[in-house]
Amino acid sequence: MERTRVTIEDVAAAAGVSVATVSRALRGLPNVAMSTRAHISAVASDLHYVADPMATRLATGRSRTIGCVVPLLGGWYFAQVVAGVEAVCAEAGFDLIVQSAGSAERLSDLANDAPTLQRRVDGLVMVDYALTDDNVAAFRTAGIEVVSVGAATGGFCTVGIDDAAVGEMAAQHLIELGHARIGLIGSTRTEPFRFAVPELRASGFRIALANAGIDHDPHLFADGNFSVGGGAEAMTSLLAMSSPPTAVFALSDEMAFGARRAAERAGLDIPGDISLLGVDDHELAALFDLTTVAQDPSAVGVSAARQLIARVDSEHNDDVHVVDRVVLPTRLVERGTTGPVHSA
């Protein structure tokens, strides 16, 4: 068990060359004789030499680390995204720092910390945030590369799905089944996360209805706060209406789970009495036999991380087509919670 670190100087001495040559040789830089390179490599592995990351980082100014900021660790969606980001980092040899910022204040703290952040990470994946101009300016002047996940913000590269299309697909499916009175379970919260998402999905949904000549009763909306419990409450309030909907579109599967339970508790048959449709294809959606518009959040994380790493690391420049916006596919997964409208 060696007690002292073996440094580049040790290798240089043992190989009978200068540290500069060792540095070049080991990093595969040009202008090193084949023989010297081989010799140095041998000596280095012999000594179990590995370059000290901190020294390298200080000298180069790059950390081979990216950060991923999410509103909430531990939620299904965010956990999937982070998993995707991590997978890419692991394969690219990057470290991944995760931070959660669940409020606009915490987000600003982070932005104010941009100067030191810049030294700790080469870039940031910001998941589902609405960045203020100040936030954006802070990251920009600190020189931190940012890729955003979700709706576009701050003029950064954005990867996500087409949320309006999600709403359209949902509406379309329900319309085809003959539904006209369709309830919507969404959210009116805009701080700090998923800000534009509910509105985008809802608007796509409304547009599709309008295109079909159906005018949507704005009262058929209930706030489910993107939670299971909220979904249940929302469904309950929808069912309490004098003229309840024949179908309900929940903007997330978790809200749909709650909604389903509430409907069952109310003695309703699904889809006999009321159809239900969610978004996500959560891992438990199949179990609930929930029809849903599927997305793949881990693929979003993968794509975002690739875009980011391609921008900050010249070695990975060509791993991916660097673009300003990548839109990942969604698709309707028909299961058992939607069916033809029951004519009264």
Next chain:
Amino acid sequence: MERTRVTIEDVAAAAGVSVATVSRALRGLPNVAMSTRAHISAVASDLHYVADPMATRLATGRSRTIGCVVPLLGGWYFAQVVAGVEAVCAEAGFDLIVQSAGSAERLSDLANDAPTLQRRVDGLVMVDYALTDDNVAAFRTAGIEVVSVGAATGGFCTVGIDDAAVGEMAAQHLIELGHARIGLIGSTRTEPFRFAVPELRASGFRIALANAGIDHDPHLFADGNFSVGGGAEAMTSLLAMSSPPTAVFALSDEMAFGARRAAERAGLDIPGDISLLGVDDHELAALFDLTTVAQDPSAVGVSAARQLIARVDSEHNDDVHVVDRVVLPTRLVERGTTGPVHSA
């Protein structure tokens, strides 16, 4: 927008003192005149000076970063643990690096990387791993502080729950309801995660049965692989027995969800025909009205992170009682899936 970093030298020059004094003053070290300290602080914040983390890390050899290694990012349990760890890191001013290692090979890769890992993190939280002697040796000789989550391994500080007690509580509850033929849905996988957990829970369960004078039919076991689908299959096979159980204990809520669905599909009433009990108190357990033995994985993460940080950072030495083993509470949450046995 300043283009060049402001260094400690700039501050020293502007304040008319030496860099050493600036360093001491800003870090709150003793032996600095009150007046000088105040002056330096003023100048520093005036210049928006912040110490470069990388330079500090190289000079001190400490990174104020901890790592968290999990078998699988994106699973409910692990996401909760990571969330707890992150919360503590954020409040202690530590960065958190997350890595997933889903196989024994990836785990060994990580251990082999211990020398550079040691420079990048001050310590590691290893979640639900069975560390080999080689792994342990690698971390030890690299001087990486480790706290393990789950069952004890490698002689490191361990934080977790009493899994045997979990099994006992479950058995006890079912016994009190009069059940004697109780099925067990568990897992026989041991690599690389949750290794000892299923066995510990199962053994506690069996011991409680034995103490109650019930001899447990070993055929009443089915492998659910800790997944929803696996739980469903396991339940199906249990129900296919010539003499099926009157109650089933699933070693995790997710398996219980699947089991519940399978039972319902088979036309059985819960708890009328068969009782069902899980472990975790997953966020969706209430929705399924599932009786379960609750644990709080994010609290586990919090506790583990505190133990680790107290060990690696003298400033946080007293934040927590440093011990070798912390056991967090679990409790039975009675809901609607368990009921008295139906005498035939």
Next chain:
DNA sequence: TTGAAAGCGCTAACAG
């Protein structure tokens, strides 16, 4: 193709 030497920005003895 290789080496010498000047950083990168901070900390930590050691003097004074």
Next chain:
DNA sequence: CTGTTAGCGCTTTCAA
């Protein structure tokens, strides 16, 4: 109480 001076370990001109 404060300043001087070596490092920390690697990268990167600039010469040779």
